[in-house]
Amino acid sequence: HSKKKLLNKKVLVTAGPTYEKIDPVRFIGNYSSGKMGFALAEKLAEQGAQVVLVAGPVSLKLAHPSIQRIDVQSASEMHEACLQHFPQMDAAVMCAAVADYRPKKIASQKIKRQAREMFIDLEATADIAASLGKLKTNSQLLVGFALETNDEAQNALGKLQKKNLDFIVLNSLQDQGAGFGVDTNKITILSKDNNVQLFELKHKTEVAADIVEKLTQELAKL
Numbered sequence: 001h002s003k004k005k006l007l008n009k010k011v012l013v014t015a016g017p018t019y020e021k022i023d024p025v026r027f028i029g030n031y032s033s034g035k036m037g038f039a040l041a042e043k044l045a046e047q048g049a050q051v052v053l054v055a056g057p058v059s060l061k062l063a064h065p066s067i068q069r070i071d072v073q074s075a076s077e078m079h080e081a082c083l084q085h086f087p088q089m090d091a092a093v094m095c096a097a098v099a100d101y102r103p104k105k106i107a108s109q110k111i112k113r114q115a116r117e118m119f120i121d122l123e124a125t126a127d128i129a130a131s132l133g134k135l136k137t138n139s140q141l142l143v144g145f146a147l148e149t150n151d152e153a154q155n156a157l158g159k160l161q162k163k164n165l166d167f168i169v170l171n172s173l174q175d176q177g178a179g180f181g182v183d184t185n186k187i188t189i190l191s192k193d194n195n196v197q198l199f200e201l202k203h204k205t206e207v208a209a210d211i212v213e214k215l216t217q218e219l220a221k222l
């Protein structure tokens, strides 16, 4: 048997998409399944961590009984839950596919079909990872994800700096079997000390184990 490596560590994980309401029956969402974030939460808990999982709307269940799950819908609800919990955490892994924009106004009644064209005014949501990056202390670790289609490493490094992350997990949509909806993923981990680690295509549970291993090593350095 192997010793649990994250006993007494508290880790926040965000997972899944967010839904931004348009009217009582419609929303703006995305195809994130939440599988990567849920797999991470399970692996962290297996290592003895106390996990708070802030989950957008997904149809997933957790196996590990000790994970504290907070279900939210919108980016703003996710942001609020993260701000509440982050100060008590040793690390946060931002795995959610948060909407970048939301409707400026939510219609109180179902919007009726009218003209041939219609427009919805959008406004930017808060960048949750960046906002935790501003609050981060020297004894906390912040991890982000980047899903890229081009100039992958350069874009990922830009996000790492902008959001004040310690490392970022890059998925390229150019890789077969990586990204939304599938059970596998192929990642590259880029660290703020310019270290780059390439990984093979694996099941998301094994990818989660690699990320948890990296997180454990980095926590030990703090």
Ligand code: C5P
Pocket (backbone or CB within 6 Å): 014, 075, 094, 095, 096, 097, 098, 099, 100, 125, 126, 127, 128, 129, 130, 143, 144, 145, 146, 147, 159
């Ligand atoms: O900038 P981009 O959305 O590509 O960055 C992705 C990373 O930032 C992910 O870790 C994601 O969870 C996080 N993020 C966030 N809040 C947002 C947008 C992205 O936490 N509003």
